[in-house]
Amino acid sequence: MTTVRLGVTQTLAWASSYYLLAVLAGAVGRDVGISTSMVFGAFSVALLVAAGVGPYAGRIIDRFGGRPVLIASNLIFAAGLAGLSQATQAAHVFIAWAVIGVAMGGGLYEAAFATAVRLHGRDARRTITGITLFAGFASTIGWPLSAYLEGTVGWRGACVSWATLHLLIGIPLNALLPRAGNSEASTQAAAGKEEGLGLSVSQQRRAAVLMAYVFAVTWFISTSMAAHLPQLLLASGATLAAAVGIAALVGPAQVVGRVIEFTFLKRAHPLLSARLATLAHPLGALCIGLFGTSAAAGFAVLHGLGNGILTIAIGTLPLLIFGANGYGQRQGFLMVPARIVQASAPFLFGIAVERWGAGALWFSAILGLSACLALVVMTADMRKAPRAAEAN
Incomplete structure (x- = not known):
């Protein structure tokens, strides 16, 4: 049941933060009197705030478990969204998203993964995978629901x-999570008995360093594609409907x-798994380079497959x-570069698309290959470790 509870609350957290503005940004901007790009600028601030909060949230999870941190994130999410619903000027939007950023730092994947590890120790891989399976539907659920709410009660009512x-779903589900220390695995993790390699x-x-680089590159590619993939496909010759x-x-x-x-x-x-996943995006880009628009669907599928596996990695x-x-504090620090590049990815990759059109895919493909190379170097280091036999 832990996987289900964390999976549902993660779906809620992602749908109401990361995927919210894809539907509501235009309405927010028009009503408040600012540009859509400025609204997304406020979202970038939230990502930077989340990067700063992450290590501290992870440290608390390491000491006390994820239950109190995730419940607090629900309260902060609710406060930030309620504040956003009352925004009348640009400053209000930025402040509200800064508050939401605090919740994101303690309420998204890193916190959920750290909670699973605190409860299950080195056996948490299956739980982590299950969480991402649930939350993989955050956009599928969140976008239509946000659009429906905007159409019926307006964007403020949607927030x-x-x-x-x-308050009604997130807090009760997180409150039902087991307390840290109730299992042998969590006791061993807290006592430092579950070492790495x-x-x-x-x-x-x-x-x-290598891991932080891999995470930053993969999040840069993922965010860039989320923001610019239709435009890239148009530049490669696809029609708007096809793109x-x-x-x-x-x-x-x-x-x-x-x-x-x-x-x-x-x-x-x-x-x-991670090495194979980092090769998926470059392989898709190669398909488009060789076969043109006819391979666009294959590229999208390969990119999605790799991105899905990398989320678990x-x-x-x-x-x-x-x-x-x-684990929690370390995970928070490892994700700081990823959060920073994620905040800048739409702007930086947008420049690449403007200059090179579909050729910008070669840039992202080279980045993907560099991430794979970093993982190859990590694998070589693992073979030199005392427990190398377990790494291969």
């Missing part, structure tokens, strides 16, 4: 509705990727390499 869901200090630092339809394949493909991880790759080493790789002890 209030999401805030109410955090036994790397030396220098190897741990190198692995942390929108093909872009819509990414979401289901992500869920399929997580199902593949949950079934066929569940016994595979996480580093192998973000949770499982730190657990594998560093162990369960101190």
Whole structure:
């Protein structure tokens, strides 16, 4: 039941934050009197705030478990969304999203993964995968629901509705999570008995840098595609209808990727899964380069598959390499660069699209290959570790 509870609350958290403005940004801007780009600028502030909050939220989860942190995030989400519903000027929008950013720092995947690790120790991989399976439908549920609410009660009413869901659904479900320390796994994790691969200090630092780089690159690519994929497909020669339809394949493909991880790759080493996943986007870009628009659907599916698996790798790789002890705080620090580049990705990749058109895909493909290379280097380091036999 832990997986179900965390999966449902993560779906709620993502739908009411990360995916909210895709539907409501235009209405917010018109009503408040600011541009849509400024509304998304406020969202970028939320991502930066989340980057700063993440390590502290993770440290609290390491000490006390995820239950109090996730409940607090529901309260803060509700406060931020309620504040956004009352916005009448740009400053109000930015302040509201800064508050929501605090909730994102303690209420999205990193916090849920840390909660799972605190409860289950090194056996948390299956729970982490299950959480992402549920939350993979956040946009599928969130976008239509936000659109429906905007059409019936307006964007302000939609924000209030999401805030109410955090109070009526999020808090009760998170309150039902087991208390940390009730299981042998969580006791071992808290006591530091669940170690990683036994790397030396220098190897741990190198692995942390490489891992942070991989996470930053993959989040940059994911956010860039989310913002610009239809435009890229148009630049490659697709019609508007085809571009929108093909872009819509990414979401289901992500869920399929997580199902593949949950079934066929569940016994595979996480580093192998991650390496294969980082190659999916470059392979899709190569297909478009070789075959043009006719391969666009294949690109969208490959990108989605890889992105879905990498979401799980973000949770499982730190657990594998560093162990369960101190997982939450470490995860928060590892994700700081990813949050920062995520905030800047739409703008930076937008410049690449303006200059190179569909050729911008080669830029993202090279980044994907560099992430795969970083994982290859990490794999070589793991083989040198005392417990290398478990890494392959």
